[in-house]
Amino acid sequence: MHRITHKSTVMNKLFTLACILAPYIAPCKTTGITIPTLYPHFGSSQPDINGMGGTPVRLISKVAATYDGSRYVPFDSARNTYSNGRGGILDLDYTDNFLNFDNCVYYDYDKATNTYQNSLRYTQLFHPNNNIQYRIQEQWINNQVQWHNNVRHEYIYNPGLTRLEQTNIASWNGSWQGNSNDYKLIYNTKNDIIEIQYKLNNTELDYDVNHNVIERVEYTYIWGQGWSYTDKYNFSYDGSDNLTSYTYQKFVNGNWVNALKKDYMYSGDNIASTVEYSWKDNNWSLQRQNLFSYDGNNNKLADEYQQWDDASGSFINIRKEEWTYNAQHQPLTYKSLTWDAASQSWQPVGNDFLYHYEYEF
Numbered sequence: 001m002h003r004i005t006h007k008s009t010v011m012n013k014l015f016t017l018a019c020i021l022a023p024y025i026a027p028c029k030t031t032g033i034t035i036p037t038l039y040p041h042f043g044s045s046q047p048d049i050n051g052m053g054g055t056p057v058r059l060i061s062k063v064a065a066t067y068d069g070s071r072y073v074p075f076d077s078a079r080n081t082y083s084n085g086r087g088g089i090l091d092l093d094y095t096d097n098f099l100n101f102d103n104c105v106y107y108d109y110d111k112a113t114n115t116y117q118n119s120l121r122y123t124q125l126f127h128p129n130n131n132i133q134y135r136i137q138e139q140w141i142n143n144q145v146q147w148h149n150n151v152r153h154e155y156i157y158n159p160g161l162t163r164l165e166q167t168n169i170a171s172w173n174g175s176w177q178g179n180s181n182d183y184k185l186i187y188n189t190k191n192d193i194i195e196i197q198y199k200l201n202n203t204e205l206d207y208d209v210n211h212n213v214i215e216r217v218e219y220t221y222i223w224g225q226g227w228s229y230t231d232k233y234n235f236s237y238d239g240s241d242n243l244t245s246y247t248y249q250k251f252v253n254g255n256w257v258n259a260l261k262k263d264y265m266y267s268g269d270n271i272a273s274t275v276e277y278s279w280k281d282n283n284w285s286l287q288r289q290n291l292f293s294y295d296g297n298n299n300k301l302a303d304e305y306q307q308w309d310d311a312s313g314s315f316i317n318i319r320k321e322e323w324t325y326n327a328q329h330q331p332l333t334y335k336s337l338t339w340d341a342a343s344q345s346w347q348p349v350g351n352d353f354l355y356h357y358e359y360e361f
Contacts, residue, residue, distance in 0.1 A: 040096075040097045040098075040135055040153065041097060041098060041132050041135065041153070041155065041164075041167075042097070042164065042167065042183070057087050057088075057089055057328065057330070057359060057360075057361060058080065058082050058087040058088060058089075058359060058360040058361070059080060059088055059089050059090060059096070059099060059330075059357060059358075059359055060079065060080050060081075060358055060359065060360045061077065061078065061079045061080065061357070061358045062077065062078050062355055062356065062357050062358070063077045063355070063356045064076050064077065064353065064354070064355050065353065065354045065355075066350075066351055066352065066353050066354075067348040067349060067350060067351065067352040067353070067354070068350065069349070069350050072348070072354050073109075073111070074109035074116075075108075075109055075353075076106060076107060076108050076109060076116075076119065077106070077107045077109070077116055078096075078104055078105065078106045078107070079104070079105055079107075080096075080099060080101040080103070080104045081101060081102055081103045081104075082100065082101050082102055083102050084126070084130070086100040086101070086102075086126070086130060087100065088100045088101060089330055089359070090330070090331060090357070100124065100126070100130065100132065101122070101124060102123065102124060103121065103122065103123055103124075104121070104122040105118065105120070105121045105122075106119045106120040106121070107119055117140075117142075118140035118147075119139075119140055120137060120138065120139060120140070120150075121137070121138040121140070121147055122135060122136065122137055122138075123135075123136045123138070124136075127157075127161060129161055131155070131157060131161050132155050133154070133155060134152060134153065134154055134155070135152070135153040135155075136149065136151075136152045136153075137149075137150045137151045137152070138150055148172070149172035149176075150171070150172055151169065151170070151171055151172070152169070152170045152171075152172070152176055153167055153168070153169055154167070154168040154169075154170070155167055156168065163185075163187070163191065164185060165184070165185050165187075166182060166183060166184045166185065167182060167183040168182045169181040169182060169183075180199055181198070181199055182198070182199070183196060183197070183198050184196070184197040184198075185197075190207075190211070192205070192207050192211055193205060194206070194207075200220055200221040201218065201219070201220045201221075202218070202219050202220075202227075203216060203217070203218055204216070204217045204219075205217075208237070210237075210241050212235065212237050212241055212243075213235055214234065214235050214236075214237075215232070215233065215234050215235070216232070216233040216235075217229065217231070217232045217233075218230045218231040218232070228251065229251035229256075230250070230251055231248065231249070231250060231251070232248070232249045232251070232256055233246055233247070233248050233249075234246060234247050234249075242264070242266055242269075243264050244263065244264055245261065245262060245263045245264065246261070246262055247260070247261045248260040248261070248262075257279070258279035258284075259278070259279055260276065260277065260278055260279070260287075261276070261277040261279075261284055262274055262275070262276045262277070263275045263277075268298075269298070270292065270294050270298055270300075271292055272291075272292060273289060273290060273291050273292065274289060274290045275288075275289045276288045276289065285308075286308040286315075287307075287308055288305065288306060288307050288308060288315075288318075289305075289306050289308075289315055290303055290304065290305050290306070291303075291304040291306070292304075295325075297325075297329055299323065299325045299329050300323055301322065301323060302320060302321065302322050302323075303320065303321045304317065304319075304320045305317075305318050305319045305320070306318060316339075317339035317346075318338070318339055319336060319337070319338055319339065320336070320337045320338075320339070320346050321334070321335070321336050321337075322334075322335055322336075322337065326359065328359070328361075330357070330359055331355075331357055332356065332357055333354065333355060333356055333357070334353075334354075334355040334357075335348070335352070335353060335354040335355070336348075336352045336353050336354075337352060338352060
């Protein structure tokens with residue numbers, strides 16, 4: 001449900017075990033970065049929405065604020081409504097890609113009037129088996145005091161509605177007009193997604209015997225030249241199918257050139273830290289690291305981002321993100337902090353964010 005531009009990409013404590021399109025395909029494991037996040041309803045696993053006694057858990061609202069240098073000021077908010085026993089919680093990136101709401105309304109905060117004003121409305125329609133069929137975005141037009149159609153996502157499944165095969169995107173111009181921005185998913189016989197086709201860009205995926213993505217290759221169509229490779233990721237895993245490292249390469253002048261490498265260290269099933277390297281002078285050079293902490297229920301409490309400093313030969317603090325949870329292990333608050341060298345402490349500064357979430361059972 002985020003619309004504020006964060007200072008970083010949130011990494012979930014168990015994203016190495018996240019399934020791609022879990023409701024639609026066989027169990028699988030990926031890294032969270034091997035599949036592009038194709039907003040919405042694609043690119044991350046469907047969270048478990050059942051609470052105690054099988055009652056659907058429903059994320060019904062969120063409120064976002066930013067720090068203005070002296071206090072947190074409202075930024076936007078959203079409220080969801082549900083029906084037919086459906087529910088939904090935040091996905092692995094703390095966004096609402098998989099909320100099975102009927103309606104979601106976003107409100108922008110107007111500082112002049114100290115009120116929330118209509119901004120965007122999302123309406124979702126479902127098949128009888130509760131698979132999403134349409135997701136329609138409307139924009140509020142103040143001078144007309146009404147909602148206007150904007151963008152529609154249509155989800156196409158196989159005949160048994162067991163797996164998503166295509167997402168058609170249309171824009172409103174008096175009627176819904178397709179714009180060729182459609183996603184097509186190609187599967188192998190094991191129900192792994194081996195190709196994602198999107199307009200002039202394609203993604204190809206290769207797996208090991210445990211359905212771990214071991215290679216992701218991106219290529220694009222260049223007018224007058226044809227198809228060309230652009231990016232490649234190679235992934236390594238341990239015996240428990242935990243991601244241990246990946247390398248990222250760019251396609252330059254007909255050759256794959258190293259660009260970035262990332263290593264993962266674990267404490268049990270949780271990622272304890274990551275170390276990132278950039279390719280310089282034909283060597284891997286330290287770039288940054290992230291340190292993670294958890295509570296006794298394996299809920300991630302903090303993600304500290306540190307940048308490598310050549311002058312001191314050490315990592316220095318840059319930014320921190322923190323979470324709190326309810327008894328059902330769902331995030332109640334999510335905020336960012338910035339390292340203050342003068343006080344040697346984490347402090348909110350301009351544009352640091354704070355989210356509050358509310359649930360219904």
